[in-house]
Amino acid sequence: MKQKVIVIGGGIIGTSVAYYLSKKDVEVTLFEAKDIAAGTTSSCDRAIMLQSKKPGPTLELALQSAKMYTTLELELEADLEYQKGGGMILIENEHELNVMTEMVKQQNQAGLNVSIINGGHAREINPLLSKNIIASTWWSEDAEINPMSTAFAFVKAAQRRNAKIKLNDEVQALLIEKNRVVGIKANKENYYADNIVVCTGVWTKKVLETIEIDVPIIPRKGEILVTERLPRVLDCNILSGSYIAAKLQKGNDNPYGIGLAIGQTKSGSLLIGGSREFVGFDHSTNSKVIREIAKRAIQVFPFLKHVHLIRTFSGFRPFTPDNLPILSEVPEVAGLFIAAGHEGDGIALAPITGKLMAEMICEQKTDFEMKPFSIERFTKNNC
Numbered sequence: 022m023k024q025k026v027i028v029i030g031g032g033i034i035g036t037s038v039a040y041y042l043s044k045k046d047v048e049v050t051l052f053e054a055k056d057i058a059a060g061t062t063s064s065c066d067r068a069i070m071l072q073s074k075k076p077g078p079t080l081e082l083a084l085q086s087a088k089m090y091t092t093l094e095l096e097l098e099a100d101l102e103y104q105k106g107g108g109m110i111l112i113e114n115e116h117e118l119n120v121m122t123e124m125v126k127q128q129n130q131a132g133l134n135v136s137i138i139n140g141g142h143a144r145e146i147n148p149l150l151s152k153n154i155i156a157s158t159w160w161s162e163d164a165e166i167n168p169m170s171t172a173f174a175f176v177k178a179a180q181r182r183n184a185k186i187k188l189n190d191e192v193q194a195l196l197i198e199k200n201r202v203v204g205i206k207a208n209k210e211n212y213y214a215d216n217i218v219v220c221t222g223v224w225t226k227k228v229l230e231t232i233e234i235d236v237p238i239i240p241r242k243g244e245i246l247v248t249e250r251l252p253r254v255l256d257c258n259i260l261s262g263s264y265i266a267a268k269l270q271k272g273n274d275n276p277y278g279i280g281l282a283i284g285q286t287k288s289g290s291l292l293i294g295g296s297r298e299f300v301g302f303d304h305s306t307n308s309k310v311i312r313e314i315a316k317r318a319i320q321v322f323p324f325l326k327h328v329h330l331i332r333t334f335s336g337f338r339p340f341t342p343d344n345l346p347i348l349s350e351v352p353e354v355a356g357l358f359i360a361a362g363h364e365g366d367g368i369a370l371a372p373i374t375g376k377l378m379a380e381m382i383c384e385q386k387t388d389f390e391m392k393p394f395s396i397e398r399f400t401k402n403n404c
């Protein structure tokens with residue numbers, strides 16, 4: 022009899038886990054409460070940007086994931102809008118220059134060939150940049166994809182390998198027998214499996230609460246501005262130095278956690294983010310935050326003053342206290358796994374997450390050191 026695995030959650034993480042499991046000899050069923058990519062995966066940016074990652078376990082994961090992305094369109098037989106246009110972190114003053122010089126040094130040691138270029142060189146790459154940009158980081162390997170297309174492509178490829186996808190099917194309970202998970206309850210029906218993988222992003226705490234397991238994942242809201250369609254003005258991903266500080270929660274003079282992240286979609290709209298706020302599950306956008314993001318964007322790209330916004334939206338990053346995802350079996354409950362808490366890195370880390378979870382479940386081992394991602398780092402004895 023084939024091993025049966027149930028994946029809960031149809032975001033980019035759950036669909037990736039389902040796809041890589043479907044490549045093993047197991048029966049996979051994915052349950053999604055709404056539709057594929059209905060959660061954070063449809064309200065985010067599109068960067069596979071390694072420069073924004075702090076050297077350490079996340080960057081090591083991201084390096085492997087970025088490599089997997091280079092062949093993913095071929096493997097999934099789908100257009101993911103993958104583009105390797107490079108990336109820049111803009112430097113506007115001496116303080117940022119010092120911080121980024123130190124970060125780049127660490128990244129070089131970690132194997133990223135990022136360099137610091139002067140303002141003139143930055144404007145050669147992006148002629149529309151403001152003269153106030155004194156320098157920038159540059160790495161030609163940063164890339165981007167369409168997160169929703171990727172989630173749907175993972176699903177289609179998994180279905181080709183006989184995975185079952187159940188939509189509008191919210192999991193209401195995990196079925197436990199003698200410290201082992203044996204299945205789930207959805208729409209008043211019980212479904213049984215050998216292993217369950219919870220990939221429910223910011224809703225993971227709620228799902229695990231039903232069996233009294235506390236998972237410290239909370240929503241960290243980010244707001245994004247969408248412009249009218251423009252001719253191609255940007256081939257690379259742009260971040261500001263303050264983005265890095267906001268991500269790492271440095272500095273308290275930035276109450277909305279504003280740090281610029283700008284990219285252009287295939288259809289021509291610019292996505293201009295963003296903010297980082299802990300406001301629970303409040304999805305509204307705040308005119309003060311939107312105005313502040315717009316002001317900061319115009320400072321670095323003055324031409325934006327003449328560009329129309331067409332809408333704004335917000336999304337919830339699944340935040341963990343140490344900024345690392347949880348990719349782990351739950352020690353108290355045999356057969357139960359979690360793949361969630363990727364904060365602002367879930368798009369970049371999706372392929373490697375799926376691959377490692379499939380290995381963990383089917384082979385009980387991986388080639389990667391998984392200890393930093395264990396749920397046990399949050400249990401009482403480790404606090």
Ligand SMILES: Cc1cc2nc3c(=O)[nH]c(=O)nc-3n(C[C@H](O)[C@H](O)[C@H](O)COP(=O)(O)OP(=O)(O)OC[C@H]3O[C@@H](n4cnc5c(N)ncnc54)[C@H](O)[C@@H]3O)c2cc1C
Nearest residue numbers: 030032034054060061062068192222243336366367368369
């Ligand atoms: C503003 C913003 C910008 C970002 N930009 C980037 C970026 O440029 N690059 C990057 O790498 N990352 C970025 N991220 C982060 C990235 O979007 C997330 O890390 C990623 O989308 C998380 O995916 P997920 O599958 O874990 O969660 P989700 O996409 O939220 O998926 C979880 C799914 O679980 C389902 N679900 C919940 N409860 C249940 C239940 N009980 N039963 C069944 N299904 C359930 C939900 O409906 C949802 O579809 C950004 C995030 C935000 C908010």
